[in-house]
Amino acid sequence: MSDRRFFSLAGSFPLGRIAEATGSDLSDPSHGGLMMDDVAPLDTAEKNHLSFLDNKKYVDVFKATKAGACFVRPELAVHAPAGTACLMHKNPYKAYAVAAQMFYPQEKPKEHRATSAVIDASAKIGADCAIEDGAIIGPNVKIGNRCRIQAHAVIRQGVEIGDDCDIGAHVTISHALISNKVRLHPGVCIGRQGFGFAIDATGFTAVPQLGRVIIESDVEIGANTTIDRGAGPDTVIGQGTRIDNLVQIGHNVKIGKYCVIVAQVGISGSTQVGDFAMLGGQAGLAGHIKIGSGAKIAAQSGLMRDVPDGAEMMGSPAVPIRQSMKQTAVLAKLATGKKGDKA
Amino acid sequence: MSDRRFFSLAGSFPLGRIAEATGSDLSDPSHGGLMMDDVAPLDTAEKNHLSFLDNKKYVDVFKATKAGACFVRPELAVHAPAGTACLMHKNPYKAYAVAAQMFYPQEKPKEHRATSAVIDASAKIGADCAIEDGAIIGPNVKIGNRCRIQAHAVIRQGVEIGDDCDIGAHVTISHALISNKVRLHPGVCIGRQGFGFAIDATGFTAVPQLGRVIIESDVEIGANTTIDRGAGPDTVIGQGTRIDNLVQIGHNVKIGKYCVIVAQVGISGSTQVGDFAMLGGQAGLAGHIKIGSGAKIAAQSGLMRDVPDGAEMMGSPAVPIRQSMKQTAVLAKLATGKKGDKA
Amino acid sequence: MSDRRFFSLAGSFPLGRIAEATGSDLSDPSHGGLMMDDVAPLDTAEKNHLSFLDNKKYVDVFKATKAGACFVRPELAVHAPAGTACLMHKNPYKAYAVAAQMFYPQEKPKEHRATSAVIDASAKIGADCAIEDGAIIGPNVKIGNRCRIQAHAVIRQGVEIGDDCDIGAHVTISHALISNKVRLHPGVCIGRQGFGFAIDATGFTAVPQLGRVIIESDVEIGANTTIDRGAGPDTVIGQGTRIDNLVQIGHNVKIGKYCVIVAQVGISGSTQVGDFAMLGGQAGLAGHIKIGSGAKIAAQSGLMRDVPDGAEMMGSPAVPIRQSMKQTAVLAKLATGKKGDKA
Numbered sequence A, B, C: 001m002s003d004r005r006f007f008s009l010a011g012s013f014p015l016g017r018i019a020e021a022t023g024s025d026l027s028d029p030s031h032g033g034l035m036m037d038d039v040a041p042l043d044t045a046e047k048n049h050l051s052f053l054d055n056k057k058y059v060d061v062f063k064a065t066k067a068g069a070c071f072v073r074p075e076l077a078v079h080a081p082a083g084t085a086c087l088m089h090k091n092p093y094k095a096y097a098v099a100a101q102m103f104y105p106q107e108k109p110k111e112h113r114a115t116s117a118v119i120d121a122s123a124k125i126g127a128d129c130a131i132e133d134g135a136i137i138g139p140n141v142k143i144g145n146r147c148r149i150q151a152h153a154v155i156r157q158g159v160e161i162g163d164d165c166d167i168g169a170h171v172t173i174s175h176a177l178i179s180n181k182v183r184l185h186p187g188v189c190i191g192r193q194g195f196g197f198a199i200d201a202t203g204f205t206a207v208p209q210l211g212r213v214i215i216e217s218d219v220e221i222g223a224n225t226t227i228d229r230g231a232g233p234d235t236v237i238g239q240g241t242r243i244d245n246l247v248q249i250g251h252n253v254k255i256g257k258y259c260v261i262v263a264q265v266g267i268s269g270s271t272q273v274g275d276f277a278m279l280g281g282q283a284g285l286a287g288h289i290k291i292g293s294g295a296k297i298a299a300q301s302g303l304m305r306d307v308p309d310g311a312e313m314m315g316s317p318a319v320p321i322r323q324s325m326k327q328t329a330v331l332a333k334l335a336t337g338k339k340g341d342k343a
Helices: A015-022 A029-033 A056-063 A074-079 A092-103 A321-336 B015-022 B029-033 B056-063 B074-079 B092-103 B321-336 C015-022 C029-033 C056-063 C074-079 C092-103 C321-336
Strands: A049-052 A069-072 A085-088 A176-178 A189-192 A197-200 A203-206 A213-215 A226-228 A235-237 A312-314 B049-052 B069-072 B085-088 B176-178 B189-192 B197-200 B203-206 B213-215 B226-228 B235-237 B312-314 C049-052 C069-072 C085-088 C176-178 C189-192 C197-200 C203-206 C213-215 C226-228 C235-237 C312-314
Touching: A015 A029, A015 A069, A015 A085, A015 A092, A049 A092, A056 A074, A069 A074, A069 A092, A074 A085, A092 B197, A092 B203, A176 A189, A189 A213, A197 C092, A203 C092, A226 A235, A312 A321, A321 B321, A321 C321, B015 B029, B015 B069, B015 B085, B015 B092, B049 B092, B056 B074, B069 B074, B069 B092, B074 B085, B092 C197, B092 C203, B176 B189, B189 B213, B226 B235, B312 B321, B321 C321, C015 C029, C015 C069, C015 C085, C015 C092, C049 C092, C056 C074, C069 C074, C069 C092, C074 C085, C176 C189, C189 C213, C226 C235, C312 C321
Parallel strands: A049 A069, A069 A085, A176 A213, A189 A226, A213 A235, B049 B069, B069 B085, B176 B213, B189 B226, B213 B235, C049 C069, C069 C085, C176 C213, C189 C226, C213 C235
Antiparallel strands: A197 A203, B197 B203, C197 C203
């Protein structure tokens, strides 16, 4: 049961409609009229709640659940207790996510211009946008339809933002073109001048950074993350990519589509990351390297050179994960005389 | 001598009153009437200054100090120079801290509502609160007494904050219940939706994050730190815990009481940290693990599995600190033929 | 060609003037009248564009460039294609930087006080300053000439800022003295109380932090970086130093002149870093240590003790870089039976 101070519940919904919306099969079609009022975890769900079983190791919890209905893989439906209707789906967590969005739909922005927002006369703002207090929208900015520009966000001259975007509180954006359905969490800084300077005996000379930040559609960027603009080429974040909190992305970096970049990762300038790559928390990537598509980089790894598509890397400096585990084991054995833990 | 542009000095105080307030014993009770005007380090203190000796290795500095009075462990008082009165206490640094707070008391907020603050009519704000310029306080927010809500802080719908809290500039808070005496430094982001989504071949589907952030009393959270709300369970920060700058705390994490979490630590989702644990800077904790009470985790360690109460861990992947030091030594020896440094 | 939505081009300039401004020698003085309209990389430059060759490995690109003119080291000018005038300089990247600044000069602030800025009557602000919307300037603040105080920046009581400074959006500054030509990117937090407290069985007692942050001239500090004020001594950032995004600098830290501190570095309290040191991304420095002048610290290194001037360190715990590479190789060999990669 979610806290009503923070969450608005949209239900109830009949199971049949939930099955249809999620592409699930009811194990017993006669259950299609059962009404569900909310979603809940297996162990706390009641008979008017919808739950899910995603991981075999929770089968015992599933056997004892009081949930009225449950998303489950077809082969596990046999374990359902008598009072629990099964919604069979090959990816129950995905189906649950879709259903939970029915009960807790993301609020659409309500057309609104806060009196304390400062919007330049030359800015173009689409229909049904909410511009909150203290938002600052500069000259020639273009914002699409159904966007929410949260409190104190600062959007600088010329920035373009597509439809259905959510720009968090205290975000700063400059030198950027942002596509549709992009969500920036609070404190994100997009487009500052990258870390580019010439060095000689007299100190540093700033090199004007003349590129932009391009953010493709359906990207989400976590709180206080920073993305520098390109030095000449652009910095690009590919479609669908999810970036967590406190991540640093340097100038000219290209991130592919549908990557997952966990908190506190740092990516140095001009590095390229392929599609569907996953970077674990606090991993660091040197500059000017290429990380292949589908690569999996373990948390805290340090990447100093290219890795091919599908590589699984670990350690600092990173090596293939198998080798990293062997190294860990060998070192433990040398130090203790015993066989080391496998990390 | 502190800079009067930034600090207001409250003294002077007689030594007797200082001894009483700090639970110290004057080595010579006749010194109770000596007036102290300020606090200062041993090496720069003058005869109207109060200092402290906490670490034996500074005994020589103590012997030469011109401080009028000094907190010192009883057994070290014998080294005091002639002009220095001794305030004996088993924890001189703690006693000094209490005394320094007498000279530099934290300013109480003065009842104030800045004209540029935007406060929803349904918000309830206690007595003696200072609401600074640009602060935004949403519907049904409850704030206790004697709170300071600093400039441009954004507090979203339904958030509850106890008494004597200090909410820093540019802080964003949503989906959170905050107890008394909590201090959030500038740029903190509390309660954003965690990094939760279902993955399949079509990309990511957001899983509504239906939990909250619970912050118990007397917690302090450093600048630009991010704490995500729970996915269903809550994210909890236990009483008295101190969190430094730029720390990331994922959804569903439970931190115990009186923990110390140093800058740039990252804690992944659903991990639990026991009471009185200490996490060194840049340490990373994997998700779904348990760190025992009183555990000490060295800086930059990577924790990938449970550790018991009182464990002292180091390295990435982390091993017991003794083993880590052996590994470092063995590896150094192998590489150089010489005995390695102990780290 | 830069995006005109974001960048204003100041040209055109004759090559002779560019040669003079950058201290370059034209390989053919008769080219002094050629007009250049913009800067561009070698591979996309056209005949009215100015480019540069800094790295020998791009000589083949240079041979094929269509750039009208190019900065180049004297010994490489021989490779210039027929249509490309050469501007010879021993540091072509530096010369390019200076020229690019001619084409894209940093905009001078235009005297402006936004109506929504809140400026205390006792604050003193110099000539030709732009104070943007939502900026908050406290009592007794002093700001020099030609400063830009960006949107929603919060500058607390008594802070002093020199001439030609650029204070980014959502910056918070307290307890700080800032010299000339300092640039703070968005979200920087300067001067919060450091992580200082006495510990005993009852919890933590805050030790009043009575120092300041001193930032010398020509320092640049990246987005969302945090710098705590001193505990008694000051925290000092030396002249010309460049600090990247998301860096943490603890109380009492002294950074020398012309250091480069890459993103996500963490420096613990009371540590000293000499002049011209370079700290790679995500490196962590323990407290109370000294890093020598000119030291080079590799990314992700963990420094736990002093290192001498000019040291090159790597690993966690850090060892001299040569030794670190040997250790990596030895460990790889032990684990695989093959000779390890040199990291």
